[in-house]
Amino acid sequence: MENNKQDSSQLNTKDSTAESVNNEAESSTELETSTTPSTKQTAQSTPPSSTKIVNTESHSDDATSTSNRKSSWWVRLSILLCLIIALAGIGISYLLLVELESQKIELQTQNQQTQAISNEVTEALIEPKRRIAELEIQQQNDSLAYQQQNQLAKSHQQLQERVATIAQRNPNHWMASEAEYLVRMAGRKLWLENDPKTAASLLSSADDRIEAMKDPALLPIRRALAHDLAKTNAIKTTDVAGTIYTIDSILIQLDSLPLNRAKAQSAEDLAEQHVMTDSLDDWQSNLAKTWHSVTDGFITIRKRTTDLEPLLAPDQQWYLIENIRNKLLQAQLALYQHDEVNYRQSIGFARTWIQQYFDLEETKTQEAMTALDALITVKIEQVKHTNFESTRLLQQLITFGSLVPTEEPQL
Numbered sequence: 001m002e003n004n005k006q007d008s009s010q011l012n013t014k015d016s017t018a019e020s021v022n023n024e025a026e027s028s029t030e031l032e033t034s035t036t037p038s039t040k041q042t043a044q045s046t047p048p049s050s051t052k053i054v055n056t057e058s059h060s061d062d063a064t065s066t067s068n069r070k071s072s073w074w075v076r077l078s079i080l081l082c083l084i085i086a087l088a089g090i091g092i093s094y095l096l097l098v099e100l101e102s103q104k105i106e107l108q109t110q111n112q113q114t115q116a117i118s119n120e121v122t123e124a125l126i127e128p129k130r131r132i133a134e135l136e137i138q139q140q141n142d143s144l145a146y147q148q149q150n151q152l153a154k155s156h157q158q159l160q161e162r163v164a165t166i167a168q169r170n171p172n173h174w175m176a177s178e179a180e181y182l183v184r185m186a187g188r189k190l191w192l193e194n195d196p197k198t199a200a201s202l203l204s205s206a207d208d209r210i211e212a213m214k215d216p217a218l219l220p221i222r223r224a225l226a227h228d229l230a231k232t233n234a235i236k237t238t239d240v241a242g243t244i245y246t247i248d249s250i251l252i253q254l255d256s257l258p259l260n261r262a263k264a265q266s267a268e269d270l271a272e273q274h275v276m277t278d279s280l281d282d283w284q285s286n287l288a289k290t291w292h293s294v295t296d297g298f299i300t301i302r303k304r305t306t307d308l309e310p311l312l313a314p315d316q317q318w319y320l321i322e323n324i325r326n327k328l329l330q331a332q333l334a335l336y337q338h339d340e341v342n343y344r345q346s347i348g349f350a351r352t353w354i355q356q357y358f359d360l361e362e363t364k365t366q367e368a369m370t371a372l373d374a375l376i377t378v379k380i381e382q383v384k385h386t387n388f389e390s391t392r393l394l395q396q397l398i399t400f401g402s403l404v405p406t407e408e409p410q411l
Contacts, residue, residue, distance in 0.1 A: 160399060172213045173398070180394040182206035183225075186232070187388060194338055196235040203229045206390070220403060224390035236381045240335055243378055247328050247335075250350075250368055254321055254328075257368060258359045320357055324350050331375070340380040347376045 186202035189195045207225045210218055331346035351372040358365045396403055 172215065175209050175213050176394060176397045179206040179209040179221075180391075180398055182209070183228075183388055183390055183394060186228075187391070190232065190235075191386075194237075194240075196232050196237055200229055200232045203232060203388075203390075206394075217403060218397070221390055221393045221397065224388070224393055228388045228390055238335075238338075238378065238380050243335055243375065244332050246371055246375060247332050250371055251325055251328055253364060253368065254325060257354070257365055258362045259317065260357055260359045320353065324353050327353075335380065338380050338382060343378075343380065344376060347372060351376065 182202045183206050186199040186206070189202065190199040203225055207222060207229070210221050210225065327346045327350040331343050331350070334340075334343035334346060351369065354365065354368055354372070358368075360366065360369070393403060
């Protein structure tokens with residue numbers, strides 16, 4: 001701004017000097033015009049030599065005035081150019097100033113936005129940091145509790161070992177261990193093999209061991225064993241072995257079962273049907289027999305009461321027998337696993353295929369169908385007895401050497 005003021009002051013001084021020069025030039029021209037008549041008079045009165053001198057002086061004055069005019073025009077043009085340059089500089093500087101101000105405002109807004117975002121981020125991180133701190137404290141507490149639990153478990157184990165060593169000093173300890181082992185084996189026979197008879201014999205053997213100890217304090221164990229033995233004997237058992245042997249017999253005679261094939265009438269049957277009588281009263285039957293003896297060779301009509309299946313090829317017959325054998329083996333496996341649903345489905349498929357593809361008039365086929373009808377009605381009983389009452393008491397006897405009372409005695 002100060003430079004612009006200095007430029008304007010210089011321009012003003014140049015304008016003032018130009019105006020003064022112009023005024024002087026005008027005054028000189030006026031003087032020349034005023035002096036010209038006198039010069040003319042003097043020229044008339046003076047001799048020719050004097051006129052020549054005056055003309056030379058006037059020509060010199062005209063040259064100086066024209067030169068002054070040209071210099072004034074150049075000065076004015078330069079001043080105008082300086083003014084234009086100064087105004088352009090002022091405009092450009094103003095535009096730059098406005099742009100700088102706008103950029104400054106944008107930077108301020110961006111700074112405000114970044115500050116707001118940073119504030120939001122810090123506020124959002126406060127809750128996770130607090131939660132992490134709480135979780136760290138909780139983890140420390142859990143680790144302390146876990147250490148305390150391990151210490152308690154170790155102390156409990158040590159206490160049990162001491163009690164077990166004290167209990168082993170009793171001479172009847174090995175008999176109690178044997179009784180507990182027999183009860184465990186009875187449970188395995190009952191729940192894994194579904195053999196209640198063997199389980200009952202094992203329970204009775206455990207009761208004999210407890211009875212041999214001759215300790216009246218062990219009467220609750222004998223009572224629990226008697227209760228378990230009664231529940232085991234009450235279980236209805238399925239004759240798994242007999243059922244499997246019946247399926248094996250069907251499997252053995254499966255290859256000898258005759259297939260359902262179309263049968264042709266024998267010559268003897270045809271001859272018996274076509275025998276004519278000598279009586280005249282039987283002329284109608286004799287005529288019919290004669291007609292049948294003639295037409296039997298052309299058309300054969302057979303009546304069947306069952307579904308007629310097409311004859312099987314040898315490879316199809318082999319596949320049929322193997323499929324029936326596979327279903328019977330699946331029935332045996334389901335019987336071992338006490339899976340009644342799969343057992344009944346397998347027996348049903350085998351029975352349907354034998355009835356559909358084998359000759360039902362043969363004795364072997366009828367025997368197989370009778371056996372399958374009996375097998376499909378077999379009901380597989382599930383063991384509902386889940387545990388023995390005597391197991392807990394025997395474990396107490398082995399661990400502590402005596403039974404632990406269920407209720408504390410009142411003082």
